[in-house]
Amino acid sequence: MTKYVINGGNPLYGEVSISGAKNAAVAIIPAALMVDGVCRIENIPQISDVSMLLNILKQMGAEIRTVNRHTMDIDCTGIRTHEATFDMMRRIRASYYLIGALLGRFGVAKVAMPGGCNFGGVRPIDQHIKGFTAMGAALEVKNGIVNAETATGRLMGASIYLDVVSVGATINIMLGAALAEGRTIIENAAKEPHIVDLANFLNSMGADIRGAGTNVIKIKGVKKLTGGFYSIIPDQIEAGTYMAAVAGAGGEVTIKNVIPKHLECISGKLREMGVEVEDLEDAVIVRRAATLHKTNVKTLPYPGFPTDMQPQISTLLCTAEGTSIITEGVWDNRFKYVDELAKMGCQVQVSGRTAIIEGVKRLTGATVKASDLRAGAALIIAGLGADGTTEVEGVSYIERGYEDLVEKLRAMGADITAVAMPDEPEAAEREAG
Known part of the structure; x- marks a missing residue:
């Protein structure tokens, strides 16, 4: 110590x-899981949360190559699992972003509840569950594990009104909606800069997301995201x-x-x-x-x-x-x-x-x-x-x-x-x- x-x-x-922004990086790195091809991501901060997420992707089968201290090539094409190492995931708050990414890609996810800072507040994911349920997923939280699955193998677009402004729920729903069938509308969405950054990243990989940075985000699901270059804010x-x-x-x-x-x-x-x-x-x-x-x-x-x-x-x-x-x-x-x-x-x-x-x-x-x-x-x-x-x-x-x-x-x-x-x-x- x-x-x-x-x-x-x-x-x-x-x-x-x-x-580079921590809160953007811990959303963009899970988003790379949805991309078919190599993502070159620049301005990645050298912090422990980022290292943990990169290790989680590696254990799931991603190929990650260090270009320089702040640039990584991430290729998640070969990932075939919808589960990750739970001990690692429990140690960071951003683990729940893997729910949206895995549901978007596979239609099924098994993810540990978030950990991270210990300042005494609970980390409810009720708005996340509300969004994914509206998109056709069944979710169960048991023994600290979130099990989520769609009946058709793909999320369906839906109109979702968040009861409270939630950064985490906005990001998670946006991730899942990028590859969902049809159009998703998130109302009362959070407006933080890293939400805009995630939308820009996904759009640069082929997604169709509009309105990030406002309280209404509209996402038209696409069938596939492809590789590209992006620099974190x-x-x-x-x-x-x-x-x-x-x-x-x-x-x-x-x-x-x-x-x-x-x-x-x-x-x-x-x-x-x-x-x-x-x-x-x-x-x-x-x-x-x-x-x-x-x-x-x-x-x-x-x-x-x-x-x-x-x-x-x-x-x-x-x-x-x-x-x-x-x-x-x-x-x-x-x-x-x-x-x-x-x-x-x-x-x-x-x-x-x-x-x-x-x-x-x-x-x-x-x-x-x-x-x-x-x-x-x-x-x-x-x-x-x-x-x-x-x-x-x-x-x-x-x-x-x-x-x-x-x-x-x-x-x-x-x-x-x-x-x-x-x-x-x-x-x-x-x-x-």
Whole structure:
């Protein structure tokens, strides 16, 4: 196991380049399973979730060739099974995207329920089941396994209204519908950038998907997807995390390889707090010199403020002047990390989905432990701006979604080091991966 040791108080300067989007990659890689031919996918982030999915495809019979560190040729033509290795699938949230991909290709799927981060919220798949049932599949969840099967060997197009805006259900239904018989309409669909990226990937392979990025997506099923080339979009949340890191530690950093429009919901809140954010064509410049101001934040589906940035901005507000209110509008019980921030001097009161934060002048270093991916990022941000030394444990969560985090921060002037720890039998670490 590894921990991160951070000596705080060093402002960040220079530049950082953002990797491919985790949330797009973990949808596009399962989508490659549906393609007859070679997909060359560029800008793949080097993170543990991606490695896990690639290994799952390999065990199912896919041929995967590394072109360079961020480019892979994936050929799933030879896959003949509708099952995957359950132990691996239980360790990542994106395992459920294999339901849509396998149903689309084979009309049958056997997939483990999703794992991933342990922030206490349940991961219901009721909207996924609703969509696939409308498309003619029978689904049963038993002993943590989803068994899905169509009577005809192919999903049928259907009109589906999602009861809640669900990113996962939108992606999963879109995957299955790409090879379904007839037309599928998804209403009240999620609009996140990685949904648009998945649609663009599928369309580049021969699918007929329109309306991605709006609340109504229309998919005309095709008989076959063929190989091609595609480059994954930059990671909105990784970019937002480094923006928050500059806001927390101070300094000035140019964040390159971004789509500024995707960052507007994050940039707007940082500007309210007194952080300077300058948009360029494919970069943003972030400057922090003044004291941070209080603000209120409510997480919402895109284009609202992302739930995956909630812990990071909450950490910033711990040292902002005045009282701030954070309302979590997506997940239950996502404030588990505040107990760790309290060890560093943060004053936070949590009631249900709301946190009230009283700003303090300075945080102090402490030994803390990440409870999930974004909570881990928040603890690093806290450590960068704190007095003294912070040790962050549970970094396997962080490595699920951030490529070369330590190296990127060190290049900007942060004093952060990855240190090996003696192995201990911690079930939560093994399960989340």
